[in-house]
Amino acid sequence: MLTLPPLSLYIHIPWCVRKCPYCDFNSHQSDTHVPEQAYVAALARDLAADAELAQGRRLTSIFFGGGTPSLFSCAAIGEILNSAERIIGFEENIEITLEANPGTFEQDKFRGFRSAGVNRLSIGIQSFNDEQLQALGRIHDGDAALKATDTARRAGFDNLNLDLMHGLPGQSLAAAMQDLNTALALEPEHLSWYQLTIEPNTVFYSKPPTLPVEDTLADIQDVGHDKLQQAGFKRYEVSAYARTARAKHNMNYWQFGDYLGIGAGAHGKFTTPNNGTIFRQWKTRQPDAYLNADAGPGRFPNPFCAGREVIEPDARALEFLLNALRLTEGCAPTTFTERTGLPLDALEPHWQELAGKGLVQSRSQRIATTELGMRFLNDVLGAYT
Known part of the structure; x- marks a missing residue:
């Protein structure tokens, strides 16, 4: 039987100083002043129109993503958070994360973000190597990345995530480990350590760089994973490592x-136990169109909404597994039934076949892969497509 799960809020800020050649997110380079106040007001109207989807729940977490959310002023971030608390409400100990870049201009804001209510900072470092940063189209250098973490600590942030890539153009095992050693020396609470992938609709897709060969990529992953474990970081998801605090x-x-999703192109997912429905929706993608989305009648109760689709029962097992099997510990069997409304038998006959190959655990104990299955996660998920 479906039950109401926890509720989060994603807030999309679509502007950035420069579009990175590997980025496939809904981000738009802005060479001029962004329409901050108009966008903040639109976000509040968007959230108010979605408020009934909360179904009485308060928010357990908020995430500002982009683009570059730290382009906005501290006052604007505070105003957005005040609207979220007024319209939906906050659970005690809510986690509020903001993505930030290490540019000097943004570092000056860190203390203001903390005062506005942000209690977790995610800094997009990607690399500490200046040549690699240039190849990735980043606007900061390695020194700025080091200073950003120090500034964040002095601003009062005690829950810090660093985003770090590996498998970069021309990167050797030694260079990748130097990046990782530098990050570990900064003692963040959390590391997002992930391999660069070439996505469609990016500059790198049309002009692909020369990436390390498969053997080097495998060595980077294996050596880096061991190094992280030795440093006290537990891998709890494919590319997420926590020393003290997982990302709620x-x-x-x-x-x-x-999760509610507000802002240009933001996605949301919702459970309605009364009628047994799970659906997702997404918002108008282009920032200019989003700002004016409620100027006329829309097709949905929320005029900012560009589309909705129901996740039918026969698609829910795969939708659940696409998410839950990224976790090294997976999920309890009861979580599968409560979040999908399906019996455990809906996983058969594939689960038994995968278990026979040593790729997944017994479904009566955990909905999880084995260590071998995590290495071949695409093959596990492929059984359900």
Whole structure:
């Protein structure tokens, strides 16, 4: 039987100083002043129109993503958070994350973001190597990345995530480990350590760089994983390592929780136990169109909404597994039934076949892969497509 899961809020800020050649997110380079106040007001109207989807729940986490959310002023971030608390409400100990870049201009804001209510900062470092940063189209250098973490600490942030890529153009095992050693020396609470992938609709897709060969990529992953474990970081998701604090917001995604999504192109997912429905929706993608989305009648109760689709029962097992099997510990069997409304038998006959190959655990104990299955996760998920 379906039950209401926890509720999170994703807030999309679509502007950035420069579009990175590997980025496939809904981000738009702005060479001029962004329409901050108009966008803040639109976000509040968007959230108010979605308020009934909360179904009485308060927010367990908020995540500002982009684009570059730290382009906005501290006052604007505070105003957005005040609207979220007024319209939906906050659970005690809510986690509020903001993505930030290490540019000097943004570092000056860190203390203001903390005062506005942000209690977790995610800094997009990607690399500490200046040549690699240039190849990735980043606007900061390695020194700025080091200073950003120091500034964040002095601003009062005690829950810090660093985003770090590996498998970069021309990167050797030694260079990748130097990046990782530098990050570990900064003692963040959390590391998102992931391999660069070439996505469609990016500059790198049309003009692909020369990436390390498969053997080097495998060595980077294996040696880096061991190094992280030795440093006290536990891998709890494919590319997420926690020393003290897992990302509450991302855990809700991976456990097939619900989330409101506001802002240009933001997505949301919702459970309605009364009629046994799970659906997702997405907002108008282009920033200019989003700002004016409620100027006329819309097709949906929320005029900012560009589309909705129901996740039918026969698609829910795969939707759940696409998220939950990214977790090294997976999920409890009861979580599968509560979040999908399906019996455990819905996983058969594939689960038994995968278990026979040593790729997944017994479904009566955990909905999880084995260590071998995590290495071949695409093959596990492929059984359900």
